[in-house]
Amino acid sequence: MRWYVIVVKAVETALILAPIVYGLCLYGWDVQSMMVPSYKSPGMGFSIGDAEPVLFEDLTVINVSVTNTGECPITVTDFQAPVLYRGNKVGEAYLRYPVSIPLGETTYLIIVVELSNATLSDVVVELPGRVRVELMGLVVEAPLNITVSIGTFLRACGGR
Amino acid sequence: MVRVNVFGLMSGFLMLYLVLLPEPWWVALGGSDGEAFHAYVSPFAFEVVLLGNPVDIPIVYWLTLASRLAFILAAVETIFASIVVYEKTFKTFLSLRALSVSILFPILIAIGLAVAEETIGLSIPVYGEALSTFNLPGQGYAMTVEMPIRTYITASYLLALIAGVLSLIARSFHEVLIKTEPSIGRV
Numbered sequence: 319m320r321w322y323v324i325v326v327k328a329v330e331t332a333l334i335l336a337p338i339v340y341g342l343c344l345y346g347w348d349v350q351s352m353m354v355p356s357y358k359s360p361g362m363g364f365s366i367g368d369a370e371p372v373l374f375e376d377l378t379v380i381n382v383s384v385t386n387t388g389e390c391p392i393t394v395t396d397f398q399a400p401v402l403y404r405g406n407k408v409g410e411a412y413l414r415y416p417v418s419i420p421l422g423e424t425t426y427l428i429i430v431v432e433l434s435n436a437t438l439s440d441v442v443v444e445l446p447g448r449v450r451v452e453l454m455g456l457v458v459e460a461p462l463n464i465t466v467s468i469g470t471f472l473r474a475c476g477g478r
Numbered sequence: 479m480v481r482v483n484v485f486g487l488m489s490g491f492l493m494l495y496l497v498l499l500p501e502p503w504w505v506a507l508g509g510s511d512g513e514a515f516h517a518y519v520s521p522f523a524f525e526v527v528l529l530g531n532p533v534d535i536p537i538v539y540w541l542t543l544a545s546r547l548a549f550i551l552a553a554v555e556t557i558f559a560s561i562v563v564y565e566k567t568f569k570t571f572l573s574l575r576a577l578s579v580s581i582l583f584p585i586l587i588a589i590g591l592a593v594a595e596e597t598i599g600l601s602i603p604v605y606g607e608a609l610s611t612f613n614l615p616g617q618g619y620a621m622t623v624e625m626p627i628r629t630y631i632t633a634s635y636l637l638a639l640i641a642g643v644l645s646l647i648a649r650s651f652h653e654v655l656i657k658t659e660p661s662i663g664r665v
Contacts, residue, residue: 355535
């Protein structure tokens with residue numbers, strides 16, 4: 319191999335390695351710290367407020383206030399839950415339509431309650447369901463338990 | 479008659495094109511149209527944005543910079559050796575870097591994705607579509623996240639592969655040119 323080939327290849331290797339060596343110098347030759355990814359995740363979350371039963375267009379619905387506490391807008395696309403009274407299933411509940419919630423805002427979810435024949439008298443009904451939320455192209459499913467006191471519920475149902 | 483190594487020239491200019499107009503070689507889009515995350519990866523650039531915020535790995539910047547330099551130098555040497563075909567020794571300058579990198583690239587992507595699956599439990603295919611499901615810890619409950627993922631190899635990768643194959647042909651063609659062209663030294 320001719321001498322100039324060796325010189326060219328040596329210069330080439332030095333030039334290619336130079337940025338890596340410079341980067342290592344900047345990080346005090348701590349390769350591990352150079353390999354650690356840095357990332358700041360945007361906050362995701364929502365808080366559930368009051369659940370208020372009302373009669374709406376001949377339907378018994380529960381208005382649930384939801385506040386978007388995260389850093390990106392969300393859309394609640396689905397909620398399904400059994401209606402439990404004293405541990406027994408007495409009906410079904412579902413989200414009437416998807417709801418978009420901008421950053422920091424509070425919106426009401428309208429949850430339709432369909433009760434089978436049951437006698438409700440005291441304490442509370444529970445809706446232990448799962449909510450589906452869309453945010454930034456992701457579908458997130460999380461548990462959502464709603465508890466409503468019977469007194470207000472019976473008034474909304476017209477005393478059934 | 480002046481002879482040039484056409485295959486070497488094509489390979490060299492293709493390499494320059496790939497470095498100077500850097501397009502990703504491999505793309506991953508998560509969520510609808512990459513809204514949840516996107517990854518644009520090539521030997522010269524690495525961009526991963528997750529939920530609107532970039533993921534920064536310091537060493538990757540320096541590695542891609544070195545890779546850009548390596549490709550530019552390989553391209554210049556290849557173009558030079560394709561024009562100056564009088565010396566047999568110049569065959570050394572017909573770089574096979576594009577070929578080796580384009581062969582290694584999908585292998586490294588596959589290894590990287592296997593590591594990602596092992597460490598964060600996120601399964602991403604090297605090529606194709608998948609619906610990835612994973613659990614995120616919430617406040618006292620686990621959230622299940624569904625994310626459609628689409629990955630594909632771009633035309634730039636195919637160009638790199640073509641540049642690599644051309645450089646391999648150029649090496650063989652260099653021998654032919656040397657045999658048919660009298661050396662300047664001997665003229």
